[in-house]
Amino acid sequence: MKLFFILIFILAAFFLSPSYAEKIIWGTTSFPPGYIIKGSDRGLGYGDQLDRYMMEKLPQYEHQIVEYPNWERYISTIKKGPLVCTSLFFYRPPELRETIKGSMLLSAPNGIFFLHDVIISKKKQDLFAEPVSFKTLLNNPSLTFGYNRPYGIIYDKILSQYAGIPEDQEFATLPAYTRLKYLRDTKNIVVRTSSNMITGMLKMLAAGKVDYILEYEFMVRYHKKRLKLADEFVMLPVSEGKNAVARLAYACSDSPQGEKAIAAINKVLLQNRNRERYKKNLDYLVPPGREALYWREYEKILNIDR
Secondary structure (H helix, E strand, O other): OHHHHHHHHHHHHHHOOHHHOOEEEEEEOOEOOOEOOOOOOOOOOHHHHHHHHHHHHOOOOEEEEEEOOOHHHHHHHHHHOOOEEEEEEEOOOHHHOHHHOOOEEEEEEEEEEEOOEEEEEHHHHHHOOOOEOHHHHHOOOOOOEEEOOOOOHHHHHHHHHHHOOOOOOOHHHOOHHHHHHHHHOOOOEEEOOOOOHHHHHHHHHHOOOOOEEEEOHHHHHHHHHHOOOOOOEEEEOEOOOOOOEEEEEEEEEOOHHHHHHHHHHHHHHHHHOOOHHHHHHHHHHOOOOOHHHHHHHHHOOOOOOO
């Protein structure tokens, strides 16, 4: 009988060991300061840190980090599954998730950030009123917009309408080649989705190859120092998203494995979101001079459990 229990223990340890644990693939791509894959800050982006935090808190899973050539490829891999996750997706409440059903599952909010500004070259500042309207800019044929990725519900909807995408199609969950074909068929949009999509687009803006882009304040703050273009860009508030706050979420493949992983992630978030160690992962997202406003808005997500 003693031998029997020893065998049971050995078999349990064998099958529950990390090599037999279910695996979560965490992607990374060139998206600094979200994911940083090069240089002295490699692995220190806020997405890198949020991923690692969750890896530490989910020891029942095996975790693997896979690098993808660009954001579009990463998102398409999440859709294919069976269990690929990211910490950097736009949160939406359960009642608004129908359009992403079958593509990905979302956690409760894991952070907040202020929406994109319109970024222009200081040399062309006289062409833009303040605040600007993204919809009005798109409809100005003399100005060229530089596109590099989906931008969230507000701006994606405006882009969809302008590019003629059917209303029943979710911009961010369309196959990449379909979405990009619509955009490339639009005369005053330049599409650039290569791996260095942030620095590449800022360089195009500085060189006058595009007239304006949408980007986050924290993205431009991070990159302009490294490009030595500190005084080159002007950030203009956008009327459609002025003072609006967006919420981040973990997203996993819409599969039975993904459903189980999201439940585990939510449990970790509910226990840890208000702890200083967790909030330290979000430092990049806090705009200088607006810290108090940021954390007041952050407090609002702490009661959202899915």
